[in-house]
Amino acid sequence: MSVLVFAEHDNASLKGATLNTITAALACGGDVHVLVAGHNAGAAAAAAAQVAGVAKVLHADAAGLDHALAESNAAQVLAIAKGYSHILFPATAAGKNVAPRVAALLDVGQISDATKVVSADTFERPIYAGNAIATVQSADAIKVITVRTTAFDPAAATGGSAAVESLAAVAEGGTSTYIGSEIAKSDRPELTAAKIIVSGGRALGSSEKFNEVLTPLADKLGAALGASRAAVDAGYAPNDWQVGQTGKIVAPQLYVAVGISGAIQHLAGMKDSKVIVAINKDAEAPIFSVADYGLEADLFSAVPELIEKL
Incomplete structure (x- = not known):
């Protein structure tokens, strides 16, 4: 029995999410193979071969990929x-763009957002915004699974010595064509890979205040900036900063929630953070129920004071 991991990469290196997925694959049992599909992606394939626990790397290289x-x-x-x-x-x-297509064409059920591998055919996944955990057993001959990467430690990026095998690239289907992309540039860490995240909520009141209050704190901590859905909907922060069930799922070493009440939608995206610090003037705010450290205070005075102390 062999397990295949679809590698996410930028043609030059593996994305961190791939290492977490490899850890989940190792728990399934059997040899772990990694598929690196791209163009001029030899460096990414070589990086995959160095990952501890990987038995083989399959490298498909073509312009269409x-x-x-x-x-x-x-x-x-x-x-x-x-x-x-x-x-x-x-x-x-x-990953979520590719997996459903594969599952549908294989005529199997997809197991989404797996957070634990119980056995080769049994997995855990969160439901109801993480308020319940479902244990799912699959009888499909091929199990297609998306892995919630924050639930698994990353595999060691070095220590492996897998063979790299070249694959014939599959011809393009012609159903879609790449036209272009607009990628936001930022000197900050990527939100899903950041070790420290500073997030703001609707209580900040405006995009100007959001940046004025949170940017200096994020700069001091070397943190990524995040936001609640309410803050994003109000236009205080861009969509790609949204943390939560309908945004990004994160689990940094430190998560600082500023002016975030802690709606269930937001908690689902960050409650696995190692240390959670909440600053809110509402003592009854649900965010305090998951926070390791809570400060009941006006954020507009507390955050500048915190920056000064740092």
């Missing part, structure tokens, strides 16, 4: 799917 189009990647996975008992994807935007 350059921009990680879901249709092309799904076709590449399907070309080799029959040889595996499990196919794992990180539960990122990229």
Whole structure:
């Protein structure tokens, strides 16, 4: 029995989510193979070969795989799917774009957002915004799984010595074409990979105050900036900063929640953080129920004072 991991990468290196997914794959049992599909992605394939626990790297290289189009990647996975008992994807935007296509075309049920591998056919996943955990057993011959990466430690990036095997790239289906992309540039860490996150809520009152109050704190801590859905909906912060069930799922070493009440939607996205610090003037705010440290105070005076102390 072999397990296939779909690697998320930028053609030059592996994304951190791939390492977490490899850890989940190792728990499924059997040899772990990693598929690196891209264009001029030899460096990413070499990096995958160094990951501890990986038995083989399958490298498919073609111009049509350059921009990680879901249709092309799904076709590449399907070309080799029959040889595996499990196919794992990180539960990122990229992974969740490919996995359902693969599951549908294999005519199997997808197990989404797996947080624990109980056995080779049994998995845990959160439901009801994380308020309950479902234990799911699959009888499918090929199990297609997306992995909530925050639930698994990353595999060691070094220590492995897997062989890299070249695959014939599957011809493009022609159903989609890459036109272009607009990628926001930031000197801050990527939100889902950051070790420290400073998040703001609707209580900040405006985008100007959001930046004025939180940016200096994030700069002091070397943190990424996040926001609640309410803050994003109000226009205080961009969509890609949203943390929560309908945003990004994060689990940093330190999560600082400023002016966030702690609606269930938000808690679902950050409650696995190692240390949670909450600043809110409402003593009854639900965020205090998950916080390791809570400060009942006016954020507009507490945060500048905290920055001064740092």
